[in-house]
Amino acid sequence: MITSLLIANRGEIACRVIRTAQKLGIRTVAVHSDADADALHVRMADEAVHIGPSPARESYLVGERIIAAAREAGAEAIHPGYGFLSENADFAQAVLDAGLVWVGPKPASIRAMGLKDAAKKLMADAGVPVTPGYMGDDQSVERLKAEADAIGYPVLIKAVAGGGGKGMRKVDRAEDFSDALASCRREAASSFGNDVVLLEKYILSPRHIEVQVFGDAHGNAVHLFERDCSLQRRHQKVIEEAPAPGMDAGTRDAVCAAAVRAAQAVSYEGAGTIEFIADASEGLRADRIWFMEMNTRLQVEHPVTEEITGQDLVEWQLRVASGEPLPRRQDELSITGHAIEARLYAEDPATGFLPSTGVLDHFDLGEDGRIETGVEEGDTISPFYDPMIAKLVVHGDDRDEAIGLLASMLDEVEVWPVRTNAGFLFNCLLDEDFGAADLDTGFIERKLDDLVPSPAADDLLWRAAAVIALADEEPAILSGFRLNAPAQPSVVLSHGGERRRVVLADDEPYAEASGFRDADRVVTFFEGQAYEFAFAARGKGGALAGDGSIVAPMPGKVTSVDVAAGDPVTKGQRLLTLEAMKMEHAMLAPFDGTVAELNASAGQQVQVDTLLAKVEAAAG
Template sequence: MFSKILIANRGEIACRVIRTARRMGVRTVAVYSEADSRAMHVAMADEAVAIGPAPVGDSYLVGEKIIQAAKETGAEAIHPGYGFLSENPDFVDAVTKAGLVFIGPSADSIRAMGLKDAAKRLMEKAGVPVVPGYHGDGQALVLLAGKAKEIGYPVLIKARAGGGGKGMRRVDDPDQFAEALASAQREAKAAFGDPRVLVEKYVEKPRHIEVQVFGDNHGNAVHLFERDCSAQRRHQKVIEEAPAPGMTAQMRAAMTEAAVKAAKAIDYSGAGTIEFIVDASDGLRPDRFWFMEMNTRLQVEHPVTEMVTGVDLVEWQLRVASGEKLPKTQEEIRLCGHAFEGRIYAEDATRGFLPAIGTLHHLRFPTDTGAGDMRVETGVRQGDAISPYYDPMIAKLVTRGADRGAALTALVEALERTEIAGSTANVPFLARLANGADFAAGDVDTGMIQRHQEALTAIAAPGPEIVARAALAASGAVHDPASSDPWDGLAGYSHYHPIARRVRLARDGTEILAAVTARPDGAFAVKLGEGQEFVFDALHAQSARVAVWPGHVTVFERGVGHDFSVPDPVAEAEEAASGSDTIRAPMPGLVKVVRAAVGDAVTKGQALLVLEAMKMEHTIAAPQDGTLAEIAAEGAQVTDGTVLARFAGSE
């Protein structure tokens, strides 16, 4: 076994690897960019090495810097985590050439599965079913459009390299093909450096079911059952589970056999995932699943497999990379119970899942659910910032129960007890999805979220009691004493008679006025404007699920964080001066395409420009009719709030 490894990654996966390595007595080396100098994975590792500026192209994607850090610290092997360089065969070659061990598959295996078209041809030869489509080298519009017509609409345009939904477009009509192709190629080029695509038949009621495989360097390969990842939005996985709901013995046998066959076809070593697309229009049938791609690395959703098999996949990675045989045979791997993973991201579900940034002023996860086993995978702490440079994942909540119902109950409870303030998060969306009737029944497919997106993302306005709790928290009447001095605890004390504290809040542009009075019995009375009054006793006031952070108060209710701002008159004046005819960037990004010019008369809803953020393209449309007086330049790098366009007549 290795004595020291370097982790060529960041965030929650780096922390995850460190925990297993520490348990095994293996020392760890972290690498970090300038933006991550105070990150959680840096603090957890035994050693840490700076590798450059915040942009990944200057740090985490520079293989030479990572290899040099490994050699300087005496690390014997490099664990790539997932993303970044984890599926870069040239990096694997460089690691091997430097005399180090890459904790993962060989460069040849990665190359064999790195391009979707070549991988599918290889799988066809190995007897693994593949989805109908065009996987050739030709990239001319006329050729691809012709192939799409032959396949039959709807079709799916997919980037040959990479994954995660980037460079992927569904096309329902021939007239949409050219524009969808151009957009997919731009996104693929930005994300993977390769604009080439393939075209496949779009399955109408698809389920995304994948099989965890593992191989060693002694010719052995096994599966660790399947995961269902059908709960997706924009081809990004949202909630994963194991095993797949509705799975039959015949279907499982067919899928796992095909997955192991795929792994053996490329002499695979290490952790890998064979992803299948399944036509679920008539249930799960052994003749209706097809190979999509292989992820030649550990998956983000690997904890659900660990929860139902009792296997530490990172430990297996280290053992196999150090030359050991697989710790268990196929017959020794058992499936026990059911598990879910909910991915918590810093994103605004009410605004089309736009990535969010900000400081996590308040961050609290439940320690248990009372309904089943639970674990939290995270790489951030309270006070850390979500930056625009990296994936906006905050945490993964993983729950397990004796059956699917118990595991799902535990997931819902864990989500509803999670508290995040300072950056918008998708927790309410996840809780509502997990609570949905279709999801609870196991009636899932990759289009489920899109069909119900409006209901899943709508947030009801807070009731008057929530507003009153926010006013009480903002008043400062309830606080944690700074010392043991009893006088310090009397926040509401007045010498002769109760004093009403005036509180001014704002939410969604509406001003809220309240009066908070500390009563002689220790309770607090909160009157909203000229209307309702609520009384909170001291015990409940102190234990309320409320976060107070700079300029804001957040009250938590069943997974929803109701955020109220404490208005700043100076900031309000500046906002008013900026005018309503200004379009600002909703997030940091790159202005990829500009589709209008100064002086153009545009109409409401017209696309003005394309903003690339987090390697995804977002179209910015005109919010009103008008004439453009200003518009950002193509290629401009903008931050959150930067003026993208301004209409004539605005200040």
């Protein structure tokens, strides 16, 4: 067994690997950038090595520094986690060339499956069905446009080196193809250093089904059943579950067997995932499920597989990398119950899911279920990395029980002042169609308006905030307990531009919300959503901006400017595009008018709250 391990990653996956390694008696080494000097994974590891500045391209993506850190710390092996260099065949080879153990598949397997076009050709040769599309070498706009027209819309543009929803665009109309292609290529080049794309027919009722596979150096390969990852937003998984609802035994056997064949086709070793797309218009059927791609690493959603099989997949990885055979044969693996995972992101659904950064002054995820996180209260969510801050995982006897358990977990989430998507996740789980497993990858986009919680508080929450405000309060606020004061306690609060005096009457109900107060505000948490109520009499009016100013919501890079000063614009028209936290964000005109001011240029780095442009409303 490996005796010392460097984890070439950060956040919750680094913490996850460290826990299992330490359980096995393996000494752990963390690496960190400037921004992560005091991060949880650094505090958990037995040793930590600094590898560079905060941007990932100057630290976590510099393979030479990671290998040097392993040598400095005397680590025997490197575990890449997921993301960053986890599917980089050149890095894997460099690790091996340095005389270290690589906890992952052979570089040749990564190369074979790393580019989506080559992988699809390989799978087709192996008899695995693949979706119709174009994977040619001619990458000219004209050829790609012609191929898209021939396939028929909608089509999906995918970066061949993509992953995690990056470098992917759905195109519904021929006239939108060129703009979508350009945006896709920019994002792919920025995220992966490769702007080559392929085209696929977009399946109109798609389910995202993936199978966990494992291989070893002794020729053994097994599957650990399937997961359903259909709930996605902008091609990024949001909620995952195992097993896939509606999957009958025959279909499961066929799909999982195809996944094992795919792994065997590249002599696969370690943890991998075979991703399929299913046309679910008539339920899940083996003849309507096609190979999409293979992820040659551990997946974010691996905990749901662990929960239904009772296996520790990180331990499997470490044992296989140590030269041991797989811990279980196929006939020793079975499904027990149902598991669901929700990804908790530092983002604000009310502002179009823009990432939210800052210090976690208040951070409490409750005590129920399984919590995978890389942060604690007092830590900082920086703009440099992916905004996922935790995974909430539950296991129930059946799907209905699991849904209820996860909803209860989300109801207990308390995070402030960083915003999260917990309320959005709560609404997804309680949606009637989700409960009935009427799912496809367009589920969230169709229901988005209903799933995004309103930032406005109802009367029950106003009263709940008042209860928290008045608990153990000083006489200056708690007017109901002052001499010659009204008989009922009251407090003046403001929220969402509204100011109220809230009087607590004994016979009036209020929401059973949790929360806290400080000198300036009360923050309540209800069904995963945070609501801020300022003490109106103490300042902070919270006026709403509506003057047409377009400001940067976070630090980032301007990737394109689509208007000029003096141009007429219509409400919702894209003015410019900002890239931040590995995603592109379109900045739109708030109303019809004219670009009165433009302070942005392509390539410009901007800080949060920088005035990028200003739109002057049209007369009348």
